[in-house]
Amino acid sequence: MKILVIGSGGREHAIVKQFNASPSVDKVFVAPGNAGMVNDAQIIPIDSMAFEELAQFAIENEIDLTFVGPEQPLVAGIVDHFTKHNLRIFGPNKAAAQLEGSKSFAKELMKKYNIPTAAYETFTEVDKAKAYIEKLGAPIVIKADGLAAGKGVVVAMSVDEANTAVEDMIGNQLFGESSSSVVIEEFLVGEEISYMSFVHNGQIYPMVISQDHKRAYDGDKGPNTGGMGAYSPVPQIASEVVELAYNTVVVPTVKAMEQEGTPFTGILYAGLIITDDGPKVIEFNARFGDPETQVVLPRMTSDFGLFITALMNEKPFELEWSDAEMLGVVIASAGYPSDVQKGAQLPNLAVLEEAGLHVFHAGTKAGTEGFIANGGRVILVVGSESTLKEAQQKVYIGLSKLEWEGLFFRKDIGWRTFQ
Template sequence: MGIKVLIIGSGAREHAVAASLLRGPSVEEVTVAPGNLGMTRDGIRITRLSTANHSALIDFVKDNDYDWVFVGPEVPLIEGIVDDFRNAGIKAFGPSKAAAQIEGSKDFAKQLMLRHGIPTSAYATFDDLEPARQYVLDHGAPIVIKADGLAAGKGVTVAMDVDTALDALNDIFVDHRFGRAGAKVVIEDFLQGEEFSLMCFAHGTDFWPMPIAQDHKRAYDGDKGPNTGGMGAYSPVPQIGDDVVATAIDTIIRPVLQAMDEEGMPFTGVLYAGLIATEDGPKVIEFNARFGDPETEVVLPRLTSDLGKGFDDILNDRTPTFTWDADSATLGVILASDGYPTTPVAGAAIPAIATDDHTHVYYAGVKQRPVEQRSSTEGPAVDGFTVKVTPNQDPYRADQQEQAQVRPSRDDLVSASGRVMLVATTAPTIAEAYRRVYELLDGLDTTGMFYRHDIGAKALKAVDGLNGQDADTDTSH
């Protein structure tokens, strides 16, 4: 009998992990808690259990005989959900609460790197506005202002002038924009270079790197506008050489895992390193204690081995095997609600997109169309689901979902939050993946949503440069 897996989370990242697990032969069943309705378009089961209700999730795992749990988002990891699962005798793929501090506090991560000589930018930490303001005035710009805690990717300001830096400090300390996450501020020297994301599967001091990716944080074309959770990504990254990646593994990934092990908080799970290739070599911008989003959605389609078996091997202290398609590229673009990231407007109709081995759609902020807008042929709404339920059935229980038919029709989803979905294509080259994904997107009705039109443009210029072509090659579509 195959492996049964419960995934914790609700976004496009968790959708991509679920889809990848189901591609392999070892996993028989995947349920996502709480998931989202878009996942059910791929036949993925969901159950409406809150990620904050650890005891209910533990009971659910035991009642439904899941073999292990995969935890996607950072918040439950930092709240200690993996510790709670393990204390209940349940195997969980993810770091402990102690190890997850590497993402939960930027100051913690900086101190760890400082103690162990891991390359990163110079910094200072403050818990009060006035000394932070004086530090900015003394050091000038460009400078980077970061809320210490979790801020959904929006707590960083790369200030190219002093006024912008001071405004960012006011947002954090005066307006309390990030709540408790802004109780402290980390101020860093600005680093110049090409950014990239290096993720690895880790177990103690052992690790297995994934292909690198490049994220696009700014909301608008040309890297303009506010920071977001990410507007798209691609993998591989041709402008980052293999030698740079090898150096990053030797000077960053290996030492940080050894450091965490030595300090009594060994890391098991996915370690994400946000890096920048500077003239002095790769340096750390940030660490995350989980898969990146949207990097996951463009890296996992390139996996050629069985992800479920790899996770199962790690959880059972066996040596896993992970293999990747070196002759393919995946490029993904986020569709976001109008007004994102500051004031997203929900309710946009979600277009139906046909998927295949080369076209991937991963859903995030979606919900069911309001009842007054649905056709009369759809079933009743149950807490946001369209389901057909027989007496005594719970439509959220995984063992009853086949009967309950938690399957939205192809046209009954609307946007619910900021990042709505990611559309990706896999092709032999970045250029072909770029052409395909934008050809697809430009043919959709995306009223009420927007997307960047230049995801991967840097890679196309880098490839043209490597091929001796004009670096200003047209990347229009």
């Protein structure tokens, strides 16, 4: 098969690597990709939002399957566009991608179909939002209704902080049209997990779970980011809890989308919090999580190309996973997530690979002396061992061998499982 992957980040690098390792796949293209993917796919310099150019490339190069990584093209309707050209593409269409593209759509769906989530209200006016905050008190969660690259959530520990978030989002249009409406939720307490599933026409193939670290700094301090690291499995979460989440969240959501006339194909990502009352949904995404993909997808031992083909042809498939335990640490540019300072020279990454670590490129470009930081999250370094503790030690020993000037990373990824 010939595969086209859409996107340019660390998640897409993991998808590319997985297809590249599949015996059923002859050739992998990635558009627009990044410089660090050059050994795993042919880089195609077409923007992920240039739907017609991408479709024409797929036609001219007889692409068998296109796999969409990021949320923006999905929400904008890339699947609908490819479908019009009779091209096979894996991901939700525009209507189904609302599950991620609109927080209020997702919350209303959950309310209608009794899918467990935090109590909430949606607002478009600053004064009404502030009155609701005053009524509920803090801590409280403020979310931009639309897409905000993983940065549109503020967990406010005081009423003043919550009011400022509302003023920034609605009043000052911090995320443009995406924050003209905000969802305000009750603050829930518990362990968070990322539970992703492959879905097509009511078929559901759940993946192994993972846990992400959203806060920028050690000890879960600092602002929310797109994710500073992740690990899989999550030993402190019992298998019974995962099964409960499957039955109370995943299956009902897939059925609800069908009943609403917006059947879901693609990656259903359920960001869950495990409360005393059971699993509750924090958010849905309509694609793989980043950085969770980089520690989940490499655990798949099945042929990825064969599996996606079987899924889309509605043929049964025995999806198999490795017992390897994986932990990944994001290396970010100084100032991330707000005042990102690009341009740092990366050290010799071959040192990490020689130590048996996997390097996934997110925001890198080629320079005269190796790679240069070209984004907020630059690379993700993953250790794979028989235990998470060994994987964690392997990553941090590897990182300690290099200088990271102009860059930073958390030193405590995986801490919840070692308490």
